[in-house]
Amino acid sequence: MAENISETGKNSTDNLAEGAKGGAIAFILKISGTVLGFLNQVILAKILGAGGLGEVVLAVTVVRISIQIAKFGMEETMMKFIPLYIDRNDGDYLKGTISFAIKFCLLISVTFMLVILAFSKFIAINMFHSEGLLKLMPVAVIAIPAWALRDVIGGILRGYKDTFRSLISESFISPFFRIVIFLILILQDISTLYAIVAFVFGEMLSMIVSVKFLLSKAKRIRAAKKQCDKMKILEVAYSVIFTSMGAMLYTQADIWILGMYTSTETVGIYGVAAKLVLLVYFPMMAFSSIIPPLISSIHSSGDTGELKKVVSESTRWILSTAMPIILILSIEGEYILKYFYKPEFAAGYYVLLILTLCQMVKAGSGLTGVILQMTGGHKFFMKVNIAGGILNVFLNVILVPRLGMIGAALSSAFCIIIIDVICIYVIYRRLSLITIAKGIKFDLVFIGTIATTYVIMYYINFDSGPHLLLGISLAVYIWKTIANHDIPWRLLLAGKR
Numbered sequence: 001m002a003e004n005i006s007e008t009g010k011n012s013t014d015n016l017a018e019g020a021k022g023g024a025i026a027f028i029l030k031i032s033g034t035v036l037g038f039l040n041q042v043i044l045a046k047i048l049g050a051g052g053l054g055e056v057v058l059a060v061t062v063v064r065i066s067i068q069i070a071k072f073g074m075e076e077t078m079m080k081f082i083p084l085y086i087d088r089n090d091g092d093y094l095k096g097t098i099s100f101a102i103k104f105c106l107l108i109s110v111t112f113m114l115v116i117l118a119f120s121k122f123i124a125i126n127m128f129h130s131e132g133l134l135k136l137m138p139v140a141v142i143a144i145p146a147w148a149l150r151d152v153i154g155g156i157l158r159g160y161k162d163t164f165r166s167l168i169s170e171s172f173i174s175p176f177f178r179i180v181i182f183l184i185l186i187l188q189d190i191s192t193l194y195a196i197v198a199f200v201f202g203e204m205l206s207m208i209v210s211v212k213f214l215l216s217k218a219k220r221i222r223a224a225k226k227q228c229d230k231m232k233i234l235e236v237a238y239s240v241i242f243t244s245m246g247a248m249l250y251t252q253a254d255i256w257i258l259g260m261y262t263s264t265e266t267v268g269i270y271g272v273a274a275k276l277v278l279l280v281y282f283p284m285m286a287f288s289s290i291i292p293p294l295i296s297s298i299h300s301s302g303d304t305g306e307l308k309k310v311v312s313e314s315t316r317w318i319l320s321t322a323m324p325i326i327l328i329l330s331i332e333g334e335y336i337l338k339y340f341y342k343p344e345f346a347a348g349y350y351v352l353l354i355l356t357l358c359q360m361v362k363a364g365s366g367l368t369g370v371i372l373q374m375t376g377g378h379k380f381f382m383k384v385n386i387a388g389g390i391l392n393v394f395l396n397v398i399l400v401p402r403l404g405m406i407g408a409a410l411s412s413a414f415c416i417i418i419i420d421v422i423c424i425y426v427i428y429r430r431l432s433l434i435t436i437a438k439g440i441k442f443d444l445v446f447i448g449t450i451a452t453t454y455v456i457m458y459y460i461n462f463d464s465g466p467h468l469l470l471g472i473s474l475a476v477y478i479w480k481t482i483a484n485h486d487i488p489w490r491l492l493l494a495g496k497r
Helices: 002-070 074-087 091-118 120-127 131-140 143-159 163-185 192-221 230-261 264-288 291-301 304-341 343-365 368-374 378-403 405-431 440-459 465-483
Strands: none
Touching (some): 002 091, 002 131, 002 264, 002 304, 074 091, 074 143, 074 230, 074 368, 091 131, 091 230, 120 230, 131 192, 143 163, 143 192, 230 378, 264 304, 264 343, 264 405, 304 343, 304 440, 304 465, 343 405, 343 440, 368 378, 440 465
């Protein structure tokens, strides 16, 4: 009995250590990608202005939407199946599954690229009323197969639990070369087209590197025979793609509808604010790169106690990592928009604030979608995402014409929070898991205190108040995080003694 307890404790530590190490690697790479993306957007905003940036944002958004459909859920599906076949040491099914996912993704993405290319004029003129977008769309769609293939390979590599290789192409190579190529091109002339050309080349280069990583990883199964349960894979992928489409509606509909009802300048300002909010989201993205295979493996083993522990700890890590970013954006967001970009972008501060607070709720809720998808709840998650996406489109259509950017932000934030609340409840009912971060009462009281203090300083015209408030609040929260071991520094060194 003592041996069983000891072994259980060892497995728990191993899983948490693996999650911590993988999360740390992913976090560093996501920081790299976010910083490079932030730098790229600052450069585009300063050179192209809000209107030019708005055109680029719309073109990239169309590509992003297309990719979500073209991948057909294979990225997430691979994170579910690859670790299972690795655990079973089943090289035949591993090779067959990888081959099927790549071929299927290429077929769908190339087809989708041709369809979007055929309708590029309609999208540019009839949907977004932009002549400038007309010359960008035919070039931008070239990135669809490259981006889709890179993401699917990333999912395969995450299934192998190779966090570094799965993210380096997306988080460093692509954004780095976007900047380099754009800066080289603008030596000749300033043009929005050059931004799109740089974007396409960045995606193609990152795809080539990902293919090389996969070929290196697949050497071990080169002699294996291809076997694949296509129907089983497509069943999971089917639910994932509709889930992604629903998520796309409640994360991208704001950009579309702003483009339909407002100017490209407004889209540019909103796009900058929405991009900054990704700083809050990247701790969740970092851990979602390594936690899914762990959850899939633990759930298949039937160890509910271990599952609860991994979920509870990972949610605390996410919120503790995200909170300093939330404080910076909430308190100093207006200054960031005004001085890092241009004064015209300061109009997006309230959008930034709304979306930041929304992401705080999401960070405190944990990886609800991942948990459902990795534990058999993928069909429910698909349905709730589709419902949330439809609701978001409906709310955006009502609020954007009346409130502009604020209406778009309120619509998206409301739908994201509602979906998370529903998922928290369903996960608790199905698995007896509470995904909310432990110790969240402190975070709620802390944020409430900061908000109250900020309002008081604003009304008494204390000019240096926000800077002072940010310094004190960051010091307090970081001290609390270190004192409570809310970020797994010790686990990063586990197994190295």
